[in-house]
Amino acid sequence: MRSRRVVYALMTSVVCLWGGAFIAIRILVQQASPYTVTLLRFVLTTAGLLVALAVVRPEKRRLDPEDRGKLVLLAVMGVAVYHLALNYGEQFVSASVAALIVASFPVMVAISSRIVLKEQIGSTKWAGIALAFLGVVILVLWGTPGAELSIAGGLGAAVTALAPLAWTVYTIAGKPLVAKYGALRLTTWAMGLGTLLVAPFAIGPTLEDLPRLSISDWGWLAFLAYLCSTYAYTIWLYALDVLEASELAVWIYLVPLLSLAWAAVVLDERPTLFALLGGAMVLGGVILTERVASRVEASARVKQRARLGDSTP
Numbered sequence: 423m424r425s426r427r428v429v430y431a432l433m434t435s436v437v438c439l440w441g442g443a444f445i446a447i448r449i450l451v452q453q454a455s456p457y458t459v460t461l462l463r464f465v466l467t468t469a470g471l472l473v474a475l476a477v478v479r480p481e482k483r484r485l486d487p488e489d490r491g492k493l494v495l496l497a498v499m500g501v502a503v504y505h506l507a508l509n510y511g512e513q514f515v516s517a518s519v520a521a522l523i524v525a526s527f528p529v530m531v532a533i534s535s536r537i538v539l540k541e542q543i544g545s546t547k548w549a550g551i552a553l554a555f556l557g558v559v560i561l562v563l564w565g566t567p568g569a570e571l572s573i574a575g576g577l578g579a580a581v582t583a584l585a586p587l588a589w590t591v592y593t594i595a596g597k598p599l600v601a602k603y604g605a606l607r608l609t610t611w612a613m614g615l616g617t618l619l620v621a622p623f624a625i626g627p628t629l630e631d632l633p634r635l636s637i638s639d640w641g642w643l644a645f646l647a648y649l650c651s652t653y654a655y656t657i658w659l660y661a662l663d664v665l666e667a668s669e670l671a672v673w674i675y676l677v678p679l680l681s682l683a684w685a686a687v688v689l690d691e692r693p694t695l696f697a698l699l700g701g702a703m704v705l706g707g708v709i710l711t712e713r714v715a716s717r718v719e720a721s722a723r724v725k726q727r728a729r730l731g732d733s734t735p
Contacts, residue, residue, distance in 0.1 A: 429661045433673050436654045436661075441680025443650045445688050446642040447512055453639055454631035456509030457624035459646075464501055464617040466647030467655075471610040474652065480604050485611065489602075493611055495595050500655075501616025503588035511582025524586050524674065536668070538594050546710065547668065554675035554707025560700030593671065597662050605659035613655065675704045 450459045485493060508524075592612075600608050635643075661670050679701045 425664050429664045432657045433661055436657050437673050437676040438680055439649050439654050440677045442684045443646060444681045445684045446646050447509060450642055451509055451513050453634055455627040456506055457627040458631040459509050460505045461620055461624035461628050462643050463646045464613055467651040468614045468617050470648045470652035471613055475606060475610050480607055483603055492595055496592055496612040497615035497619055499588040500592040500612050502620050504585050507581050507584035550707045550710030551672055554704050557700045557703025560696055593667050596659055597667055600659045600663045605656050609656045609659055679704050
């Protein structure tokens with residue numbers, strides 16, 4: 423229980439940061455290409471992770487040969503596909519559409535974890551996932567004054583849809599590895615390798631964009647790199663070692679809600695009554711999935727053991 427409470431506290435900080443990531447990306451892609459934003463972010467991220475690894479100095483562990491392909495998969499999905507898709511897509515789809523697309527991630531994880539990891543998802547968890555998703559729909563459609571559910575280009579929406587799919591693969595593939603190698607080491611390997619894979623395609627655009635980046639742009643890049651990636655990605659894998667993938671994924675539903683708060687502060691956008699309603703539904707769905715479902719399942723296990731005990735001759 424104590425470890426779960428620690429994870430809940432850490433994940434609260436993570437989703438607060440990721441709420442601001444949408445704002446940061448939206449600002450940056452107006453000044454630089456998606457390749458530039460991705461490469462600079464993860465060069466800084468990898469540097470931060472290497473420093474953290476040197477300071478923490480976890481027990482040394484070599485990558486087993488049978489896990490090399492899995493690490494490549496994490497690097498491709500967690501850096502190249504997810505971030506290039508999201509950065510590219512935010513040039514062509516409205517923020518509301520991007521939020522709705524990313525909000526499909528917990529549903530993808532719930533289904534994938536049931537199939538791949540054989541996780542049991544009870545009716546209470548499904549109800550929480552559904553409630554939170556409906557809350558996100560309300561946030562997206564009516565949560566921002568004057569917002570329209572518009573798509574500047576079908577290709578942009580299609581590319582953006584690759585982001586939650588990639589993060590689903592990253593989460594499902596990473597769960598068995600994090601227990602083996604540790605969250606910090608695995609995150610460092612995956613982000614470092616992902617940066618190397620993106621670099622050949624991104625160096626040209628990055629050199630062209632560098633002169634246009636302001637001090638403010640570098641500040642947003644540092645925010646994305648050190649807080650939203652170095653810190654948050656390590657916490658994500660740490661939490662994945664404690665919670666089931668479907669439990670952890672539902673936290674993503676809080677990100678669009680928190681993006682509204684960031685937009686109110688940074689972009690001076692004020693939430694509507696629908697935003698408050700949708701936010702309450704998102705919070706209710708997370709509580710239902712994280713707290714109520716675990717208690718219901720624990721109660722069911724106790725009753726099952728009691729029945730088995732009664733039937734023992």
